[in-house]
Amino acid sequence: MLETRNLDKSFGAIHVTRDVSLKLERGERRVILGPNGAGKTTLFNQLVGELRPDTGSIHLAGEDVTALPVATRARRGLSRSYQKNTLFDGLTVAENLALAASVATGNAMNMWTDSLAKPEIRDIVDDVANQVSLIPYIHAKVSEVSYGVRRQLEVGVALATRPLVLLMDEPTSGVGPEMAKGFHDLLNNLPRDLTLLIIEHDMDLAFDVADTITVLNYGEVVFDGLPEQARGSQLLKEIYLGSWEDA
Amino acid sequence: MFRHTPLRYATLAVLAAGMFAAAMTAEYFGLEILTEIAILAILVLALDMVAGFGGMVSLCHGALMGVGAYAYAVLAAKAGLAPPVAMAAAIAISGACSWVIGAICARSHGIYFIMATLAFGQMAYSYAFDSAALGGDDGVSGIPRLDLSAIGIDLNDGQSFALFCLLALAAAYGAAVIILRSGLGRSLTGIMHNEQRMRAVGLVTWRVKADVFGLSGMIAGLAGVLAAQHIMFVSPGLLAWTVSGEALVVVILGGLGTLVGPLVGAVLFVLLKHEISNVTPYWHLVVGVILVAVVMSRANGVFGWIEARVARWQAPRVISSRKEQVKNA
Ligand SMILES: Nc1ncnc2c1ncn2[C@@H]1O[C@H](COP(=O)(O)OP(=O)(O)OP(=O)(O)O)[C@@H](O)[C@H]1O
Ligand SMILES: [Mg+2]
Numbered sequence: 001m002l003e004t005r006n007l008d009k010s011f012g013a014i015h016v017t018r019d020v021s022l023k024l025e026r027g028e029r030r031v032i033l034g035p036n037g038a039g040k041t042t043l044f045n046q047l048v049g050e051l052r053p054d055t056g057s058i059h060l061a062g063e064d065v066t067a068l069p070v071a072t073r074a075r076r077g078l079s080r081s082y083q084k085n086t087l088f089d090g091l092t093v094a095e096n097l098a099l100a101a102s103v104a105t106g107n108a109m110n111m112w113t114d115s116l117a118k119p120e121i122r123d124i125v126d127d128v129a130n131q132v133s134l135i136p137y138i139h140a141k142v143s144e145v146s147y148g149v150r151r152q153l154e155v156g157v158a159l160a161t162r163p164l165v166l167l168m169d170e171p172t173s174g175v176g177p178e179m180a181k182g183f184h185d186l187l188n189n190l191p192r193d194l195t196l197l198i199i200e201h202d203m204d205l206a207f208d209v210a211d212t213i214t215v216l217n218y219g220e221v222v223f224d225g226l227p228e229q230a231r232g233s234q235l236l237k238e239i240y241l242g243s244w245e246d247a
Numbered sequence: 248m249f250r251h252t253p254l255r256y257a258t259l260a261v262l263a264a265g266m267f268a269a270a271m272t273a274e275y276f277g278l279e280i281l282t283e284i285a286i287l288a289i290l291v292l293a294l295d296m297v298a299g300f301g302g303m304v305s306l307c308h309g310a311l312m313g314v315g316a317y318a319y320a321v322l323a324a325k326a327g328l329a330p331p332v333a334m335a336a337a338i339a340i341s342g343a344c345s346w347v348i349g350a351i352c353a354r355s356h357g358i359y360f361i362m363a364t365l366a367f368g369q370m371a372y373s374y375a376f377d378s379a380a381l382g383g384d385d386g387v388s389g390i391p392r393l394d395l396s397a398i399g400i401d402l403n404d405g406q407s408f409a410l411f412c413l414l415a416l417a418a419a420y421g422a423a424v425i426i427l428r429s430g431l432g433r434s435l436t437g438i439m440h441n442e443q444r445m446r447a448v449g450l451v452t453w454r455v456k457a458d459v460f461g462l463s464g465m466i467a468g469l470a471g472v473l474a475a476q477h478i479m480f481v482s483p484g485l486l487a488w489t490v491s492g493e494a495l496v497v498v499i500l501g502g503l504g505t506l507v508g509p510l511v512g513a514v515l516f517v518l519l520k521h522e523i524s525n526v527t528p529y530w531h532l533v534v535g536v537i538l539v540a541v542v543m544s545r546a547n548g549v550f551g552w553i554e555a556r557v558a559r560w561q562a563p564r565v566i567s568s569r570k571e572q573v574k575n576a
Contacts, residue, residue, distance in 0.1 A: 048447065074449030086447070088440035095248055099437040100448040107430035108450050109458065115430035116248075161448045 001026040001195045002047070002078070002165045007056035009039075009046060009219075016042045017053065018220040024165070029187075029196040031206040033230075034216035040199045041083055043216070044167050047197075048080050049073050061164065075103070077164030081154045083173060083199070089142045093134050093153055096142060097125045100160035124160055132156040132186055148175045155186070165195040172202055180205060207231065248436050249300060249427040254557050255507045258550070262510055263417070270409045278405040280521055285412035286473050288513035289419045291497045292506065293466035296423050297349075298495070299504030300432065301459055302439040304361050307348060307368035309490025311464045313481075314371060315341040315471025320387040320481045321380075330393045338468040344371075345464020350457035365488055372486040386482030390475050402476075412473050419466050423506060426462055435459045496534070500541055501548045508550030515549065 002024045009017035016039040024030055034040050045051040047058060049070040057066045065073050088096050095116070101124035102108045102115040115121055129135050132152040137145050142153065155171050172180040180202055187209045190196070200206045206213065206227075213230045215223035223233055269281050290312050297303040318337035322328040328336070352363040375381050382388075392402040393411070402408045426432045434455045437445045442452050475481050484490075493516075501512020516534070523530035546552035 050443075050447075070446045071449050071451050074447060080447060086441060086444045088437055088444065090440050091248060091436070095433075099433065099445065102430050102433065103445075103449040108434045109455065110430035111426060111458070111462070112429055114428045115433050116428075157444065157448065 001028070001061060002197065003059040004047070005057045005059070007043070007046060007053045007058070009042060009051065009053050016219045017046065018218070020056070020216075020219070020221055022214060022221070022224075024195050024197060026164075026195055027193045028211050029198070029209055030212045030214060031210035032197065032199045032214050032216060033203075033206060034199075038216040039219040040216055041169055042219075044080060044169055044197075044199070047167060048078060074161060078167070079158045079161045079163035079165070080167040081158040081169060081171060083169040085150050085154050087142050087150060087153060087157065092139050092141050093129070093145065093149075093156075094125055094138045096153055096157055097128050097134075097160045098122075100157045101125055101128075101162075104160065104162045124162065128156050128160045131159060131189060133182060148179045151175050151179070152182075152186075155183075159190075163194070165197070166190075168196070168198045168200075170199050170201060172200065172205065184208065248433055249424070249506060251424075252554075254554060255505075258507050258511065259420075262514065266413055266514075270406060270413060273406075273409075275405055278409045280517060281409045282405075282412050282473075282477055284514055284517045285409070285416045286470050286477065287494070287497065287517060288416050288510050289470040289473070290467055290494050291501070291509040291513050292416075292419050292423050293463045293470065294491075294494050295498050295503065295506055295509045296427065296432075296463045296466070297460055298498060299506070299509075300427055300439065301435040301456060302356075303349075303352075303456060303460060304364075304495070305460075305463075306361055306365040306488055306491045306495070307371070308463075308467050308494055309488065309492075310368035310371040310486045311341050311345050311348075311467040312471035312474065312490065313375065313483075313486030314344050315468030316475040316481045316485050317375060317381060317387070317471075318468070319472045319475045320390045324387055324390045330391055334393065334472050337472050338465050341468025341471060342461050342465035345467070346457050346461030348464075349460025350453060353453035353456040353460075365491075368486065368488050368491055372483055372488070375483040375486050382482075384483065386480060388480045390479045390481065392476045392479070408477065412477070415469060415473055419469060420506075420510070422462075422466065426459065427506070431455060431458060496538055499548055500538060502550035502552075502554070503547060505547065505550055505554070508548050511550045512548060 004020055004022045007017050007020040020043060032040050042051065046053045049068060057064055059065065060073060060076055060078055065076065088099060098116055098121050101121045104124070105120050107115045107118060107121060129138050132155055134149070134152055134156055137149050142150060151171065151174070155168060158166055172183050184205055198209070210227050213223065213225065213227050214221055222235060223230060266281060269277060273281060290308060294305060294308045297305055315337045318340040319333050322333035322336055323330050348364065348367045352360055355363050377383060392408065395402055400407050402411055434445065434450055438452050438455060445452050474485065497512040497516045498509045500516060501510065502508020519534060520530055523533050541548060544552065546555060
């Protein structure tokens, strides 16, 4: 469904992506682990097209999308949420979701009809608001709701595009354990055919939702396998788990 | 995002009733002022669409109005096209120019966007000034008004023409509302709030900006066509950047991003201009002082200020009615 081949990217002297080749099957749920600065977000930015890789290619549903702009990839079913909230702050929760849904339903360029009143868009808004537990805040402005709620909306906007592949960049970053559990439930309730790539710091959550795990270190894939293997991997303990267990 | 509130409806009703009453009772000079208000109001509607709902602060809307005026003048007075055809063509031409400007400027933001639009405006101005075909400095005269004699209306009569302009204003307002409430208009507001995210959800943002800018240019073009018919003469002064600047002042004075506010601003601006210039030649100075006061007050213009007051007045009531609900529960 989503594949990278020998992706490479440097910022000047910093080599942030080193020969990364990944392959996600349809419906696969893969978690990316890696210490701070490992190049996880930079990899996402290349996958969605916000950054151009120096070399290598990206394939979505079997087609090379390396040269395609962000919006085109999104319309082909690639959606992302951001590590740092990237929302429409002055608008309501419902309007945030509706903006994404109106693109997905082909209403974003329509000059005549009120997109907020369209049943197909309302359905998506209600549906997604339900999925990410936003119903109580649906008419509140983003600037009026708590950080945790914004985190949920961050994923909600990405879901409202009705994606085939969803990339989530640390969806639980900065939220309490209770809300992190809520995300866990959310992930388990997502349709099974949705392909997921999740950057996650919470190890329990990661091992729990992942079909497969990729570990990045200094921009390089140092592990690619099943969660059970990851748990037992010595290399992984050294570069990643070790530092966590010590902490 | 744009929505009508009871206050906005009420304000529209008062404006419509007031202007209609003025059109029915005013003498020659009053009708001139009313026509001036209607034309300015159409122009500032067009500007608020892009500036207030898309963050595209344009300094070429005066020039776009001028393009509409010149296109109508040339097509109707020189090429001898029937006025309705010339009107439609002029609106289409200013819309097309506007779309191209919007498409080119869509990638720039903030001050760079303002400067880019200013440059386009100045290009149009200097072209009109130097072009022999457009009459250069002298402009174009002998511009006919629309002929509605078939339905018994003579637009050469001041009152009929004022009513005609008010009707055009109502149509322009209706069009602006439809556009702002459409998927396209809402996408534009999404871009204003977060262009990166709109792209990430799959929107080709420059197209949205260009399309709304083009539609806005058509409305500005309508203002130009009416201005040309009103004074039956066009000159390069119509395209001067100060016209755009003045329109921006009116939008800010009235209330950026409220659509109704700029209408209020247009009425206040023209009335103030005439009242104050009766007393002193320094009316620009007075308008300047008022503008500084409005901007410093941090209210969103006169109408924005009223909206904020009404919202504050309503807020305690909402809380107390919630308390009652809790009590009743
Ligand atoms: N636009 C940029 N220009 C220069 N360097 C950058 C840029 N973006 C990221 N970097 C650098 O690339 C490296 C990888 O950053 P990235 O944000 O991808 O890490 P990450 O794995 O997402 O880390 P975290 O867990 O903290 O989110 C960091 O050293 C960062 O400073
Ligand atoms: Mg990151």
